[in-house]
Amino acid sequence: MELFDKFPTLGDQELRDLKKAIDRGFRDFSRSHGEAIENFFDPLLQFLVWFERLLQTSPWPLIVLAVAVFAWLGARNWLVVVGTVAAFLAIGYLGMWRDTMATLAIVSVATLICIAVGIPIGIAMARSDRVQAAITPLLDVMQTIPSFVYLIPVVMLLGIGKVPGLIAVCIYALPPIVRLTNLGIRLVDREVLEAADAFGASYTQKLFGVQIPLALPNIFAGVNQTIMMSLAMVVIASMIGVKGLGVPVLRAISNQYLALGLMNGLAIVVLAIIFDRISQGFGKNLQKHRRDEHRH
Amino acid sequence: MSTDTDTKVAIRDLYKIFGPRAAVMTEHVRAGMSKDDLLDRHGHVVGLRAIDLDVTAHHIQVVMGLSGSGKSTLIRHINRLIEPTAGEVLVDGVDVLGMTQQELREFRRSKASMVFQRFALMPHRTVADNVAYGLRVQGIDRAESAERSRHWIDRVGLTGYEDYYTTQLSGGMQQRVGLARALATDAEILLMDEPFSALDPLIRTDMQDILLDLQSELHKTIVFITHDLEEALRLGNNIAILRDGEAVQIGTPQEIVMRPADDYVAEFIKDINRGRAIEVASIMESGHVNGAPEVDAGAVLDDALQSLIGAGAEVATVTRDGKPVGSVRLERIAAALARPD
Numbered sequence: 001m002e003l004f005d006k007f008p009t010l011g012d013q014e015l016r017d018l019k020k021a022i023d024r025g026f027r028d029f030s031r032s033h034g035e036a037i038e039n040f041f042d043p044l045l046q047f048l049v050w051f052e053r054l055l056q057t058s059p060w061p062l063i064v065l066a067v068a069v070f071a072w073l074g075a076r077n078w079l080v081v082v083g084t085v086a087a088f089l090a091i092g093y094l095g096m097w098r099d100t101m102a103t104l105a106i107v108s109v110a111t112l113i114c115i116a117v118g119i120p121i122g123i124a125m126a127r128s129d130r131v132q133a134a135i136t137p138l139l140d141v142m143q144t145i146p147s148f149v150y151l152i153p154v155v156m157l158l159g160i161g162k163v164p165g166l167i168a169v170c171i172y173a174l175p176p177i178v179r180l181t182n183l184g185i186r187l188v189d190r191e192v193l194e195a196a197d198a199f200g201a202s203y204t205q206k207l208f209g210v211q212i213p214l215a216l217p218n219i220f221a222g223v224n225q226t227i228m229m230s231l232a233m234v235v236i237a238s239m240i241g242v243k244g245l246g247v248p249v250l251r252a253i254s255n256q257y258l259a260l261g262l263m264n265g266l267a268i269v270v271l272a273i274i275f276d277r278i279s280q281g282f283g284k285n286l287q288k289h290r291r292d293e294h295r296h
Numbered sequence: 297m298s299t300d301t302d303t304k305v306a307i308r309d310l311y312k313i314f315g316p317r318a319a320v321m322t323e324h325v326r327a328g329m330s331k332d333d334l335l336d337r338h339g340h341v342v343g344l345r346a347i348d349l350d351v352t353a354h355h356i357q358v359v360m361g362l363s364g365s366g367k368s369t370l371i372r373h374i375n376r377l378i379e380p381t382a383g384e385v386l387v388d389g390v391d392v393l394g395m396t397q398q399e400l401r402e403f404r405r406s407k408a409s410m411v412f413q414r415f416a417l418m419p420h421r422t423v424a425d426n427v428a429y430g431l432r433v434q435g436i437d438r439a440e441s442a443e444r445s446r447h448w449i450d451r452v453g454l455t456g457y458e459d460y461y462t463t464q465l466s467g468g469m470q471q472r473v474g475l476a477r478a479l480a481t482d483a484e485i486l487l488m489d490e491p492f493s494a495l496d497p498l499i500r501t502d503m504q505d506i507l508l509d510l511q512s513e514l515h516k517t518i519v520f521i522t523h524d525l526e527e528a529l530r531l532g533n534n535i536a537i538l539r540d541g542e543a544v545q546i547g548t549p550q551e552i553v554m555r556p557a558d559d560y561v562a563e564f565i566k567d568i569n570r571g572r573a574i575e576v577a578s579i580m581e582s583g584h585v586n587g588a589p590e591v592d593a594g595a596v597l598d599d600a601l602q603s604l605i606g607a608g609a610e611v612a613t614v615t616r617d618g619k620p621v622g623s624v625r626l627e628r629i630a631a632a633l634a635r636p637d
Contacts, residue, residue, distance in 0.1 A: 195416035198375055199430040199481070200405035209432075213420045 122181025184218025220283025
């Protein structure tokens with residue numbers, strides 16, 4: 001019974017041909033469309049470059065002040081503000097200011113893109129079970145596929161640089177905001193929605209007047225997760241030419257520089273903690289803020 | 297202006313069957329298959345069966361039944377929150393089921409508003425903004441909505457609570473918000489789905505008073521769902537009793553109490569306080585005695601009894617608008633008070 005002893009496989013030659021055909025097909029595609037795609041992402045690149053330069057060339061006290069104000073607006077807690085300022089001063093003092101600003105830039109832009117793309121997708125999923133059934137497996141793939149695997153086609157298409165890095169970060173960081181937007185909207189009390197229907201609310205009136213406001217805590221949990229995951233991608237993104245704290249970490253790994261790796265790694269952790277506290281605070285405040293707005 | 301006898305909402309031969317092949321199942325139900333048989337043999341649930349109901353303009357039409365009798369399903373057909381399997385729902389002669397989505401939204405915005413059992417208020421809006429919700433949906437600007445909202449908050453006795461969030465209020469107060477929200481759109485029809493069932497007995501009576509008080513002035517056409525017969529008798533100009541999706545009796549409160557259509561209805565009225573439910577008019581006889589104490593035809597038996605005993609008389613003259621229309625004897629009152637077998 002040869003069939004049971006040895007798994008029936010495609011012949012070596014056929015297998016090689018198949019892989020070659022796929023590679024060739026994609027290479028042809030990237031040769032013919034690569035430039036168009038690059039042009040498409042050009043405004044994004046310009047924005048990212050501009051933003052990174054802005055952060056890096058602004059006087060550092062201004063940045064620290066801005067971050068402190070941001071922390072206060074988000075967390076409304078002096079401890080968080082003091083901690084944030086101390087962390088940024090320490091980062092600067094230990095010579096990681098430029099890299100931190102680069103990381104800050106790419107994480108901010110990636111988060112904005114994920115919000116702009118992810119929330120509408122989440123809304124579409126919440127509206128239709130069919131859309132949800134179609135997109136959920138895609139999100140599963142995005143979350144489980146090893147990042148290195150999708151770096152290959154991205155680099156083939158766009159080469160090495162900021163934009164492919166940004167795309168890689170977004171692929172990794174997009175799923176939570178999509179999922180939590182969908183979940184948040186689906187969890188809105190059916191009775192409240194029925195009341196909105198009974199008063200003749202249209203789809204958009206229900207969406208913006210009832211569903212999104214009531215889903216905000218979940219949506220903000222999604223934003224928070226997206227920020228955390230894009231920070232986590234910083235090191236991998238640095239492999240394809242994204243500047244920032246990932247670059248020295250990568251150098252430390254290949255050269256066994258313990259201190260360098262530790263310091264830059266901890267800087268990423270500190271950024272993550274700060275972002276987490278601030279974005280969670282924003283989520284809570286937005287609710288309160290709405291309440292304040294209605295009060296007057 | 298419609299008069300008292302106009303039919304505002306007419307429900308005609310309405311069927312609702314739950315399940316994937318509802319339309320086919322309607323034929324079985326029309327042919328007389330019972331709710332249990334349909335469930336056992338075809339896995340479909342009968343929600344409503346051959347409902348015919350005329351709701352008179354400016355009246356309170358109570359729909360009563362135990363849970364699962366289809367009363368909440370029925371009320372949701374009037375503003376088409378639920379689509380029927382067969383039948384018609386006519387409001388002012390227009391079939392609600394024939395409306396386009398746009399027409400239906402317009403109908404819900406201006407013609408029929410709703411109050412819910414579990415309030416269904418919006419937790420992210422203040423009391424004032426909840427009450428203004430229907431107006432904002434209609435596109436009325438913020439200032440005017442706020443103005444009208446304030447008026448209705450005042451009418452339900454919540455002045456001073458405008459800026460509270462609904463979660464900060466007690467159940468009774470939340471339902472006042474629900475009532476104000478429904479009244480604020482000036483809809484002619486008010487659909488009330490067990491609005492007071494979730495409230496404590498004392499609060500419930502309060503809310504009934506508020507509703508009757510508002511109704512004496514606003515003259516809405518109200519469809520009121522309840523499982524509580526005392527509430528039905530107190531509020532209803534007319535009562536429809538549902539059982540397993542079928543209307544077993546439709547009539548005035550007096551008709552229901554004096555002549556229950558079947559054992560099911562009789563069981564319902566068994567425990568009510570007959571002295572406070574039955575009116576003298578329902579048991580009076582013709583002819584009257586001169587010099588006897590007078591009781592009004594609309595008085596309940598308890599009050600008539602008190603007049604008779606107070607006067608030490610055996611018989612009272614029944615009057616309507618001050619004119620004698622009949623008489624009632626003590627023993628007849630006693631007989632009516634006794635629980636029927």
